[in-house]
Structure formats: structure tokens, C-alpha cells
Amino acid sequence: MKNFKNLLFVALFFISATILGQTKITGTVVDQSGEPLPGASVLVKGTKNGTSTDFDGKFSLTASKSSGKLVVSFIGYTTREVSFTAANANLKPIQLKEDANSLDEIVVVGKGVIDLAGGRKTPVAVSTIKAEEIQKKIGTQDVTMTLVNTPSVYVAGQAGGFGDSRISVRGFAQDNTAYLLNGQPINGMEDGKMYWSNWSGINDIASAVQIQRGLGASKLAISSVGGTTNFVTKTTAKKEGGYFSSAVANNSYFKSTLFYNTGQNEKGFATSVMFSHWQGDGYMDGNKGQGQTYFISFGYTPNETHNFNFLLTGAPQWHDQAFNENISEYLQYGRRYNSNWGTYNGNYQTERRNFYHKPVINLNWDYKINETTNLSTVLYASFGRGGGTGPRGARVNTNSDGQVDYDAIYALNGSIPNGAASNFGSNQGYITRASMNNHSWYGMVSNYEKEFNENLTFNVGLDLRTYYGEHFRIVENFRGLTSWNEGIRMRDQNDNHQTYGGFGTYKFVQTNKNFNANPWSALTNSYKEEDKINYSNDERISYGGVFTQLEYATDNFSTFFQGSLSQQTHQRFDHYQYADSSLINGTSVQSSGTPLPSNIEEGVNSEKVSNVGYNLKTGASYTINDSNKVYANIGVYSRQPYHDAIFPSFNNQISPFTQNEDIFGLELGYSFAVENFTANVNTYRTSWKNRVVSSSAVDSSTGLVQNTLNFGAEQLHQGIEIDFRAKLLNDRLDFKGFTSIGDWEYVGSTVRQVRDEDQNIISTSNNDVDGGKVGDAAQFTLGFGLDYRITDDFSVDFDWRFYDGLYANVGAVKNNLELPSYDIADLGFSYRIKFGEEKDQSLNFRVNVNNLFYEVYLSDMRTAVEAAPGDTTWNGINVNNQGIFGWGRTWNASIRYNF
Structure with a gap:
């Protein structure tokens, strides 16, 4: 007991x-x-x-x-x-406070392929802009302007026309930054470039934009040097609702948008649709534009295991363009001067118009295999149709107003017998041609994710793409002519010009058909080979890659390894300037050089080029305590050259400089976070070798674009970035700031080629570029932003940015020209009225004033002519330089009804 x-x-x-x-x-x-x-x-x-x-x-x-x-x-x-x-x-x-960089609540589908910072614990230099801020501040500007309040980001070229802006990240142009739409790569397959006019609708359909500077975290088998920008679109939501908005702005701009979501029914179906229309005269003279955006999204969630979303979107548009002029001409005619337009019989005419329609289709599928295993896949396709117009033939000089003299052009064409003009001989006339760039692109990105335990996660995936592009010229406007005759000297299969009896052999084309620069008709037009002028060639680009990522993470420590291996193949098909000499059949050529009206069969395929590339990335982070964290990332890339670098002469001759680009990147970072305050410090060093650097400017003697290529360029980019965010005055005041200090230079020497608009080589030379400054992006930036909620429904915001160390966009040169520094201030007001039984409806009013203090500045320059004693200058810049002034003060106002 x-x-x-x-x-x-x-x-x-x-x-x-x-x-x-x-x-x-x-x-x-x-x-x-x-x-x-x-x-x-x-x-x-x-x-x-x-x-x-x-x-x-x-x-x-x-x-x-x-x-x-x-x-x-x-x-x-x-x-x-x-x-x-x-x-x-x-x-x-x-x-809990809203996480400015969190997108988890926005990503409804494609969680495995829409690779956002935060998807893994190892940090990167990142900035996130959500839909509310995009809608507030974008106004009439390109979507690129959502990123201007970000360290090491520079946006230029807005003055060119609607959608003609360019963006640089850490001094690397946009062809060296990866852009993704719901996990789908959208950089051009040929050259990596982004044409933002094709994506003008992103403003309306984006739920968020996240930019990862530097090595990034994208699950792609391709290396991005500047960083990765993710556009996450709206998806079908479970709740019924929508909005209607209308906006007006300076220069007769108008836009209206309608969006509606059905909400998810009991069977798991939901649909979202959106349509918008915009039009305006543009800030620069002769910069008219018009476009639409359509967006249709179907969602289906049959159970907790599967989630599907089908998306169709497009942004058909046309916009007239302004190119860089001599600064002297801006001083003579005004800062909005544009030499590409004029009038005929009092009606507006333009020489330079971009028109394009690019429907994009993608299907996202998320498959939750079990509690620790997921599979995410996106299948996508795009069908781009359109191009850009320009002059061809005997271009008449501008009139006394500095505009295209269409009266003289029509008079010239009217004097040609029977209206049958050509680009050669005594009957030279003038037409407006259209350079077409059509493509069909199909691809898939798929990612398999496995959580071995709460600390270890493994990803492996595929990145497959195939692209077929067509390039040719057609007549857009005969300008009073009845037909156009075109002659081009033929080449043999070895790229040698063919001769017969000591004279050249020419192909002869005569067409009496023109095609309007309309994005909707361009989508369905059929173009016969006999109606194509100047050139006609296609290319096939195929791409296949695998990628993998392994991450180990605990409460205080995380590390990852990411690697990829890919193969690209390129082949070019020329239908225009090649012929088999055996088909000439002894036909002679007159000594006058009159083209042969022969039925020579042409068409030569280039050699197929295949390149293997890879990238390796690794990084780690350590949480010192609740407030302090440090990280480091390192990457080694071997990146295949773009198609345009393989065939830089735009014929079937493969460049002898074709080789993979070698990239080495190193990043170190520190973050600090306490109640109501966060700050980040990022440092980087990126070495990039074996580059092909291109630039362009207008030849003042011909009015045509002249292109410069530098082969074998090496760049070294290094710098530091600081950003912070503070919540003050009981969280009513949001105070943000950033600065970035960069040192971006060329190293060594290059082989330099200058070409005309038809890609004929004008000159070739060796070029010492060592120590030359990289242009087209400000190497020092400083900015801050204030957003103050006066009441729960009324707020005011103010942003200020300063740019210095901006050099001319002239490619790789030894002595680049520095532009004057400048600063920009933007002001905005928001007001909301809630109503309805549950206060779930609202009227939202927004007013923006950009460049509040009317700063006059050069945002871009395409030449680097030094000012000598006695030269006329503007702010120390020789006025013979070709550049473009940034926008002056602009405004926009909008009203939005949420229901």
C-alpha cells in the first residue's frame, strides 16, 4: 500500500x-x-x-x-x-503590416513557374509594384514607368512615341533583362529586345510587377544579366465584381476600360474579361496613336488537386514615331519637333508609323500531387503581325517648317510616266514602305517541386521554345504612283555577288499592291512573294533547356543552388537576294545595269548554327537576429549569342565573331528591419565578355538610320544600391527612398562595323574602348517618395528623382559624352467614395502631374560629338548632336467605378 x-x-x-x-x-x-x-x-x-x-x-x-x-x-x-x-x-x-514585396496572395495559378522573390528564402535585390500603385501612377505612360522609383533602373525614349520607351537595369539594356508574363518569356527571340507598344495592355491587366535586379531567381534555362521582371496578370477570382474607368490627359489623350469577373460558381468555373480603348496625339508633334487591349481569362478548379487558367490577351496598336533630331533643330523648331510628318492637301501624313498586333495565349496548370509534391506548367503561343513604315526612293528634303514636303513628293511622283517609279535609274520616285516582322512562337515551361522535409526543397523543370519569324518589305503607300519597281543585285550561295559579262545580275520585282499600316488587318493579311520589295527572309530559332534548384533553409540560415543547361539552333532562309547561277541560262545584262526581268528561282538556306549554354548560381543568407540579415549570391553564365549577332549582315553569312558570352556575377546584401522601418543595401560586380554591342543614329545626309556594331566587347559593371521604407504618423505617412551608385565601363577593344539602313557595310575598324563609359542609363540615381493618407479616403503622393552620370547611347566607345544631370518631380491626388449596403462599391478619382516643375533635360542622345571652342552649345552639349528632350509637364485624370 x-x-x-x-x-x-x-x-x-x-x-x-x-x-x-x-x-x-x-x-x-x-x-x-x-x-x-x-x-x-x-x-x-x-x-x-x-x-x-x-x-x-x-x-x-x-x-x-x-x-x-x-x-x-x-x-x-x-x-x-x-x-x-x-x-x-x-x-x-x-x-501585421502589408509586405510591399509579397505577391503570394496575387499568384493564383502558375505558382511553380511564376518564380518570385520570396518563393525561396535566399534573398535577392527586389522591388515590387502592385496593381493599386500601377493604376494610380502610370497614367498615360508606358508600363516601364512603374519601375522608375527603383535603384539602378533608368527609363528613356518615351518621347519617341506611345510604347517606345526603353529600360536599363544596372546599366544593362532591356535585351539583357528577362521579362516574363505569368511565367512565359516575352523577350524577342531574335534579339532579346522588348517593344513595349506590343505590351501596352499590361497596365490594365497586371496585378503586380516585380523586378529582381542582378542574378534574380527565375526558373528558366536562360541567363538574364540585368535581372528578371515578372508581370503577374489578373486571374479569374472567386468573387463577382469589376470596374469601369475613364481617363483623359494632355494632348487629346482619352482612354476607357471595362473589366468584369463572373466569380467562381459551384462547379469551379470563373471568367474574367476586359477591354480598353485609347487614343491621343502624343507629346511630340506628329506622334498620334491609337490602340486597344483585350483580355479573356477562364479559370477552372475541379478539386483541390488541379487548378487551370486559360488566358488570351492582346494589344493591337499603331503609333507614329519621333526619332532623335539634332539639338540645333529642337532649338529652331521647338523641343517637340519631329521631322517625320507633314501635310498633303491639308491632311496629316506620316513617314514613320509602328503598327503591331500580337495575340498571346497561355494555359497554366497547377497539379498538387500530394502534400509535398507539386507540378506547374504553362503552355503558350504568340502570333505577332505588323511592322514599321519609313521612306524609300528619292526622298524629298523637308520644307521650311522642318517637316516632310509631301506636296513636293506628290509632284515628283506625278511627273513619272504612267506612275511606274523605281528605286533606280531615271524614274526614281518615292514611296512609304513597311518593314514587316511577323512571327509564330510556341513554348512550354514546366516545374516539378518536391519538399523532402521542412528544410530541403528540390525543383527541376523544362523550358522549350520554337520560333519562326518572317521579315520582308512591302509598299504601304504609293504616294500617287501606280506601281513600284525594285532591283537588287543577286548573290550566289557563297555570298558573292553574281556577275555576267562583267556586270551585275539583278532580281527584278514590280508590284502595284499596297498594304495599310493597320494592326487588325496585319493579323490576317496574306503577303505574296511577288509583292515583297528590298528583302524577304525567314528564320527558325529552336530552344530547349533544363533547369534545377535545390534549397536548404532553417529559421536562421538558407542556401540554394540553381543551374541550367540549354541548346539553341538558328537557321536563316533567304527568298530574295540569292540565286543559283546555273539558272541564269546565259541571259546577258545590259551595260546600263538594267535589271533582268527574268524568272530566276531563288531561295537559299543558311547553315544551321547550334550553341550550348549554361548558367550556375548559388547563394546563402544568414539571419543574425530579428532585425538583421545578410546574403551573398554568385553566378557563372555561358550565354548563347542572339540570332541577330549570328547573322549581323542580314544575309546568310555567319559572323566570324559568333561565340558564347561569358558572364560572372557577384552580389552581397544586407537588410535591416524593425517596427515601421526597413532598409536594404545591395552591392554587385558583373563582368561580361564577348558581347555584340549595337547602336543607331540618323544619317543627317540621307535621313536614314545608320547602325553600328561592336564585336567582342567586354563590360564591367559594379555598384551599390540602398533603399528604405518607413511608416510614420500612425502609419498614415509612407516614406520611401533609394540611391544607386554605379561604375559601368567597357574593357579592352572591339571590331567596329558601321552599316546603312539596308545593312550594307560602310566601314570596318579596330576600336580601343578601354575605360569608355557605358551609355543610355544614369550611373547615379537618387530619389524619395511620400504617400500621405489625409483621411482613409483621401491621399496625396509626391515622388522626386535625380539622375547623374548619364552618357550618350553610342555603344562601345573610348570617350563617351556625358549629358547634363537633371531631376524630376511627380505629384498625385487620390480620392475615394464608398457606397452600397456593404460599402463594397466605390468611385475612385485620381489626378497626376508629371514633371511638376517643368524640368528641361535631354533623356537620350545617339551621338557623342564633343564641343570645340566656338561651337554652339546647349548646356555644354554641341548642338550638332542627335538627341531627344524628355517630356515637359504633363497631366492626366481618371475616374473609376468599382462594383
């Missing part, structure tokens, strides 16, 4: 100790406005013991220790750690 009592005593002792050692913790999780957050995760740090908040944001759980920390998290909010003790177990409301 005594032993039993002793055993009972011991048992009661342990039970009491266990009970006394446990702590029951209660509390409430709320957002910044004090509203409860149902479904928030509450976890005892270092354990799997956790719970979720109820509908009122309340939670209750029992901890096995008398003290410790809770990890509180919710999608779209910054995770917070809160201490507890047995004496203080009934916690005060735990407030």
Missing part, C-alpha cells in the same frame, strides 16, 4: 509539473487598420505546434514552455515574431 501511495505521488508530481509547465496563449491578429485577419497562421517558434485565427482574428493555443516566441504570418503581410511568457499569455492585438 505504501508503494502504491508513493507511485501515485510521483505520477501526480509529473502531471502537475507538465500542467504547470504549459502556457495557454490567447490573442487577436489584425491588419494595419485594426481589422481582424481570419486564417492567419500562429506557430510556436521552433516547433510544429500552431493554429489559425478564427473569423474574428482570434486564436488560442497551448505551449509546452512557460516562455518563447510566436511566429505570426498571413499571406501578403510581413511575418512577425511576438514574445510570450506565462505571466503575459493574454497578448495585445498583434498587428
Whole structure:
């Protein structure tokens, strides 16, 4: 009996100790406005013991220790750690703050292929702009302008016309930054470039834009040097609703948009549709434009295992263009001067118009195989049709107003017998031609993810693409002529010009058909070979790659390895300037050089070029304490050259400089976070060898574009970036700031070629570029932004940016020309009226004023002519340089009804 009592005593002792050692913790999780957050995760740090908040944001759980920390998290909010003790177990409301860089709540589909920072714990230099800010601040500008308040980002070229902007990241042009739409690569396959007019609709359909500077984290078998920009579009939501908006702006701009979402029904189906229309005269003279955006998204969630989303979107548009003029001409005719337009019989005419229609289709499928295994796949296709117009033939000089003299052009063409003009001989006339760039592109990105345990995650995937492009010229406007005759000297299969009897052999084309520069008709037009002038060639680009990523992460430490291997093949098909000499059949050529009206069969395929590339990335981060974290990333790339670098002469001759580009990148970073304040410091060093660097300028003697290529260029980019964000005045004031200091230079020497608009080589030379400054992006930037909520429904925001160390965009040169520094200020107002029984409807008003203080500045320059004593200058710049002034003060206002 005594032993039993002793055993009972011991048992009661342990039970009491266990009970006394446990702590029951209660509390409430709320957002910044004090509203409860149902479904928030509450976890005892270092354990799997956790719970979720109820509908009122309340939670209750029992901890096995008398003290410790809770990890509180919710999608779209910054995770917070809160201490507890047995004496203080009934916690005060735990407030979570919105995470500016979080996109988890936005990504509904494609979670495995839409690779966003935060998808892995190892950090990168990243900035995120969500839909609310895009809609507030973008106004009438290109989507690239959403990224201007970001370190090491420079946007230029807006003055060229609607959608003609360019963006550089850490001094690397946009062809060296990866751009993705819901995980789908959208950089041009031929040259990597982005033509933002084709993507003008992203403003309307984006839920968020995230830019990862530097090595990035994209799950692609391709190396991006400047970084990775993810455009995440709206997807079919579970709740019914939509909006209608209308906007007006300077220079007769008008835009209207309608968006509607059906909401998800009981069978898991949902549909979202959107349509918008815009038009305007443009900031520069002769910069008219018009376009539409359509967006259709079908979502289907049959069960918890599968999720599908089908997307169709496009942005057909046309816009007239302004190119860089001599600064002297801007001083003579005004800063909005554009020499590419004029009038005939009082009607507006233009020489340079871009028109394009690029429907994009993609299907996202998320497959949750089990609790630890997922498969995400996107299948996509795009069908681009359109091009750009320009002069061909005997271009008449501009009139006294500096505009195209269409009266003289029509008079010249009217004097040609029977209106049958040509680009040669005594009957030279003038037409407006269209350079067409049509393509069909199909691809797939698929990612398999496996969580081996709570610390180790593995990804492997495929990146497959095939692209067929067609390039040719046609007549867009005869300008009073009835037909156009074209002659081109033929080449043999070895790229030698054919001769017969000491004279050249020519192909002869005569056409009386023209095609209007209309994006809708360009989508369905059929172009016969006999109607193509000047050139006609196609290319096939095929791409296949595999990528993998392994990440190990604990509470305080994470590390990852990412690698890829890919193969590209390129082949060119020329239908115009090649012929088999055996088909000439001894036909002679007159000594006058009159082209042969022969039926020579032409068409020669180039040799197929195949290149293998790879990239290796690794990185690690360490959390020192709750406020401090450090990281480092390193990458080695061997990147295949673009198609245009393989065939730079735009014939079937393969460049002898074709080789993979070698890239080595190193990044170090530090982040600091306390209540109401976060800051980041990022440093980088990127070496890039075996580059092909291109630039272009207008030949003042001909009015035509002249291109310069530098082969074998090496660049060294290094710098530091700092950004911060603070919440002040009870979270009513959001204060952000950034600065970036870069040192971007060329190293060594290059082989330099200058070509005319038809890609004929004008000159070739060796070029010492060592120490030359990389142009087209400001190497020093500084900025800050204030967003103050005066009331819950009324706010004002102000952004200021300063740019210095901006050099001319002339490619690789030894002595580049520095442009004057400048600063820009933007101001905006927002007001909201809520109504409806549940206050779930609203009217939103927005007004933006950009370049508030009317700063006069050069945003871009295509030549680097130094000012000598006695030369006329503007702010120290020789006025014979070709450049373009940035926009002056502009405004836009919008109203939006949410229902």
C-alpha cells in the first residue's frame, strides 16, 4: 500500500509539473487598420505546434514552455515574431503590416513557374509594384514607368512615341533583362529586345510587377544579366465584381476600360474579361496613336488537386514615331519637333508609323500531387503581325517648317510616266514602305517541386521554345504612283555577288499592291512573294533547356543552388537576294545595269548554327537576429549569342565573331528591419565578355538610320544600391527612398562595323574602348517618395528623382559624352467614395502631374560629338548632336467605378 501511495505521488508530481509547465496563449491578429485577419497562421517558434485565427482574428493555443516566441504570418503581410511568457499569455492585438514585396496572395495559378522573390528564402535585390500603385501612377505612360522609383533602373525614349520607351537595369539594356508574363518569356527571340507598344495592355491587366535586379531567381534555362521582371496578370477570382474607368490627359489623350469577373460558381468555373480603348496625339508633334487591349481569362478548379487558367490577351496598336533630331533643330523648331510628318492637301501624313498586333495565349496548370509534391506548367503561343513604315526612293528634303514636303513628293511622283517609279535609274520616285516582322512562337515551361522535409526543397523543370519569324518589305503607300519597281543585285550561295559579262545580275520585282499600316488587318493579311520589295527572309530559332534548384533553409540560415543547361539552333532562309547561277541560262545584262526581268528561282538556306549554354548560381543568407540579415549570391553564365549577332549582315553569312558570352556575377546584401522601418543595401560586380554591342543614329545626309556594331566587347559593371521604407504618423505617412551608385565601363577593344539602313557595310575598324563609359542609363540615381493618407479616403503622393552620370547611347566607345544631370518631380491626388449596403462599391478619382516643375533635360542622345571652342552649345552639349528632350509637364485624370 505504501508503494502504491508513493507511485501515485510521483505520477501526480509529473502531471502537475507538465500542467504547470504549459502556457495557454490567447490573442487577436489584425491588419494595419485594426481589422481582424481570419486564417492567419500562429506557430510556436521552433516547433510544429500552431493554429489559425478564427473569423474574428482570434486564436488560442497551448505551449509546452512557460516562455518563447510566436511566429505570426498571413499571406501578403510581413511575418512577425511576438514574445510570450506565462505571466503575459493574454497578448495585445498583434498587428501585421502589408509586405510591399509579397505577391503570394496575387499568384493564383502558375505558382511553380511564376518564380518570385520570396518563393525561396535566399534573398535577392527586389522591388515590387502592385496593381493599386500601377493604376494610380502610370497614367498615360508606358508600363516601364512603374519601375522608375527603383535603384539602378533608368527609363528613356518615351518621347519617341506611345510604347517606345526603353529600360536599363544596372546599366544593362532591356535585351539583357528577362521579362516574363505569368511565367512565359516575352523577350524577342531574335534579339532579346522588348517593344513595349506590343505590351501596352499590361497596365490594365497586371496585378503586380516585380523586378529582381542582378542574378534574380527565375526558373528558366536562360541567363538574364540585368535581372528578371515578372508581370503577374489578373486571374479569374472567386468573387463577382469589376470596374469601369475613364481617363483623359494632355494632348487629346482619352482612354476607357471595362473589366468584369463572373466569380467562381459551384462547379469551379470563373471568367474574367476586359477591354480598353485609347487614343491621343502624343507629346511630340506628329506622334498620334491609337490602340486597344483585350483580355479573356477562364479559370477552372475541379478539386483541390488541379487548378487551370486559360488566358488570351492582346494589344493591337499603331503609333507614329519621333526619332532623335539634332539639338540645333529642337532649338529652331521647338523641343517637340519631329521631322517625320507633314501635310498633303491639308491632311496629316506620316513617314514613320509602328503598327503591331500580337495575340498571346497561355494555359497554366497547377497539379498538387500530394502534400509535398507539386507540378506547374504553362503552355503558350504568340502570333505577332505588323511592322514599321519609313521612306524609300528619292526622298524629298523637308520644307521650311522642318517637316516632310509631301506636296513636293506628290509632284515628283506625278511627273513619272504612267506612275511606274523605281528605286533606280531615271524614274526614281518615292514611296512609304513597311518593314514587316511577323512571327509564330510556341513554348512550354514546366516545374516539378518536391519538399523532402521542412528544410530541403528540390525543383527541376523544362523550358522549350520554337520560333519562326518572317521579315520582308512591302509598299504601304504609293504616294500617287501606280506601281513600284525594285532591283537588287543577286548573290550566289557563297555570298558573292553574281556577275555576267562583267556586270551585275539583278532580281527584278514590280508590284502595284499596297498594304495599310493597320494592326487588325496585319493579323490576317496574306503577303505574296511577288509583292515583297528590298528583302524577304525567314528564320527558325529552336530552344530547349533544363533547369534545377535545390534549397536548404532553417529559421536562421538558407542556401540554394540553381543551374541550367540549354541548346539553341538558328537557321536563316533567304527568298530574295540569292540565286543559283546555273539558272541564269546565259541571259546577258545590259551595260546600263538594267535589271533582268527574268524568272530566276531563288531561295537559299543558311547553315544551321547550334550553341550550348549554361548558367550556375548559388547563394546563402544568414539571419543574425530579428532585425538583421545578410546574403551573398554568385553566378557563372555561358550565354548563347542572339540570332541577330549570328547573322549581323542580314544575309546568310555567319559572323566570324559568333561565340558564347561569358558572364560572372557577384552580389552581397544586407537588410535591416524593425517596427515601421526597413532598409536594404545591395552591392554587385558583373563582368561580361564577348558581347555584340549595337547602336543607331540618323544619317543627317540621307535621313536614314545608320547602325553600328561592336564585336567582342567586354563590360564591367559594379555598384551599390540602398533603399528604405518607413511608416510614420500612425502609419498614415509612407516614406520611401533609394540611391544607386554605379561604375559601368567597357574593357579592352572591339571590331567596329558601321552599316546603312539596308545593312550594307560602310566601314570596318579596330576600336580601343578601354575605360569608355557605358551609355543610355544614369550611373547615379537618387530619389524619395511620400504617400500621405489625409483621411482613409483621401491621399496625396509626391515622388522626386535625380539622375547623374548619364552618357550618350553610342555603344562601345573610348570617350563617351556625358549629358547634363537633371531631376524630376511627380505629384498625385487620390480620392475615394464608398457606397452600397456593404460599402463594397466605390468611385475612385485620381489626378497626376508629371514633371511638376517643368524640368528641361535631354533623356537620350545617339551621338557623342564633343564641343570645340566656338561651337554652339546647349548646356555644354554641341548642338550638332542627335538627341531627344524628355517630356515637359504633363497631366492626366481618371475616374473609376468599382462594383
